[in-house]
Amino acid sequence: MKNARGSLVRPDPLPASASQPVVTPLSPSVVYASETPDMLDDQYDGRLHGYTYSREGHPNADVVAARMDVLEGAQGGVMTGSGMAAVSAVLMGLLSAGDHVIGGTQLYGRSLRLMNEDLPRLGIATTLADPGDVSAVRAAIRPETRMVLVEVVSNPTLRLADITGLAGLCRERGILLVVDNTFTTPRAFRPFDHGADIVIHSLTKLLAGHSDVMLGYAVARDPELTEKLRVFAVTTGLTPSPFDCWLAERGMLSFELRFDRAQQSAAILADHLATLPGVRRVIYPMRPDHPDHARAAQLLAGQGCNMVSFELTGGRGAANAFTRAADGLSFAPTLGDVGTTLSHPASSSHRSMSAADREANGLSEGFFRVSVGLEDPEQLKAVFTDAVAAAGMVQSDA
Numbered sequence: 001m002k003n004a005r006g007s008l009v010r011p012d013p014l015p016a017s018a019s020q021p022v023v024t025p026l027s028p029s030v031v032y033a034s035e036t037p038d039m040l041d042d043q044y045d046g047r048l049h050g051y052t053y054s055r056e057g058h059p060n061a062d063v064v065a066a067r068m069d070v071l072e073g074a075q076g077g078v079m080t081g082s083g084m085a086a087v088s089a090v091l092m093g094l095l096s097a098g099d100h101v102i103g104g105t106q107l108y109g110r111s112l113r114l115m116n117e118d119l120p121r122l123g124i125a126t127t128l129a130d131p132g133d134v135s136a137v138r139a140a141i142r143p144e145t146r147m148v149l150v151e152v153v154s155n156p157t158l159r160l161a162d163i164t165g166l167a168g169l170c171r172e173r174g175i176l177l178v179v180d181n182t183f184t185t186p187r188a189f190r191p192f193d194h195g196a197d198i199v200i201h202s203l204t205k206l207l208a209g210h211s212d213v214m215l216g217y218a219v220a221r222d223p224e225l226t227e228k229l230r231v232f233a234v235t236t237g238l239t240p241s242p243f244d245c246w247l248a249e250r251g252m253l254s255f256e257l258r259f260d261r262a263q264q265s266a267a268i269l270a271d272h273l274a275t276l277p278g279v280r281r282v283i284y285p286m287r288p289d290h291p292d293h294a295r296a297a298q299l300l301a302g303q304g305c306n307m308v309s310f311e312l313t314g315g316r317g318a319a320n321a322f323t324r325a326a327d328g329l330s331f332a333p334t335l336g337d338v339g340t341t342l343s344h345p346a347s348s349s350h351r352s353m354s355a356a357d358r359e360a361n362g363l364s365e366g367f368f369r370v371s372v373g374l375e376d377p378e379q380l381k382a383v384f385t386d387a388v389a390a391a392g393m394v395q396s397d398a
Contacts, residue, residue: 177195203248286304329342334371
């Protein structure tokens with residue numbers, strides 16, 4: 001505000017306007033000024049809504065969280081600086097030393113590392129079990145088990161978790177069921193409708209959709225659990241960037257259109273890959289030869305998503321030849337971009353696993369995960385035909 005001595009260092013507030021901006025304003029301010037200590041008390045005690053310090057919340061994060069809440073049928077979701085920050089907030093914000101958590105055997109690579117290395121170091125015991133086999137998860141439960149963490153569709157082998165069976169088991173045992181819904185998104189699956197207690201997302205992927213944002217989201221059915229997540233995220237500084245939130249909101253405006261187009265192309269590409277010599281197998285949930293096809297049809301209601309995985313008959317040499325020849329496609333450890341991207345788990349997301357463990361999980365040197373983008377499907381078919389043919393010319397794994 002102005003005073004009698006003229007303007008101080010900080011400028012006046014924006015001029016009042018009878019009209020409103022069509023686009024959400026970007027609010028990069030780290031701090032927000034209150035008029036009095038009483039007003040600050042009222043904000044911290046919940047009698048007034050306002051912002052204080054951006055680590056504790058800011059307008060752009062709240063706008064995106066509100067959109068996510070609508071998509072997931074939730075309330076009060078927490079935005080974080082990345083998908084792994086959301087996973088960490090759930091696991092470390094809700095579990096204590098002496099607790100036990102069960103994770104799916106084919107979680108995202110960094111989630112597996114968190115389960116296998118970091119949580120045990122903090123006194124939280126972990127066990128991995130096949131999320132598609134409820135009896136295996138049941139056998140892993142201990143008296144101190146507090147949580148089960150699964151992905152609806154596993155990364156990168158695209159296997160379907162038995163969410164219905166797991167929800168019943170967790171309800172019976174009083175255990176929290178946490179579902180990472182990043183691959184499927186609320187467009188294909190809403191975990192709360194199927195008995196989940198907590199939902200996690202990496203908005204970095206399909207929801208934001210342009211490879212220029214890093215964000216996560218977590219929300220619990222129970223508001224008290226959500227508040228615990230929020231407090232942990234604020235305390236440990238898992239705060240999202242206002243600019244990333246602003247970009248994510250823009251991306252989310254076209255999310256459903258992008259999802260539907262990419263999914264249609266993924267189905268076409270999967271069927272085409274299955275016809276190519278040199279492709280050992282193709283994994284896509286809507287294909288009848290998918291091992292979990294019936295479950296996918298039930299859980300995803302006909303949605304197959306935009307992810308396709310396949311395995312070349314060759315090894316690392318064939319993989320190198322394939323990526324070199326995949327003209328116009330990005331070989332990058334991401335998914336959900338407007339452009340199609342290729343991921344090679346053995347050299348990226350699952351590189352920390354031993355070769356034997358990768359092989360046991362079906363992740364050979366010839367295994368690729370494809371995140372299908374918005375290109376013309378006929379163009380994609382042509383590029384993959386040429387790249388597979390180039391891989392087939394390699395005679396050894398050298």
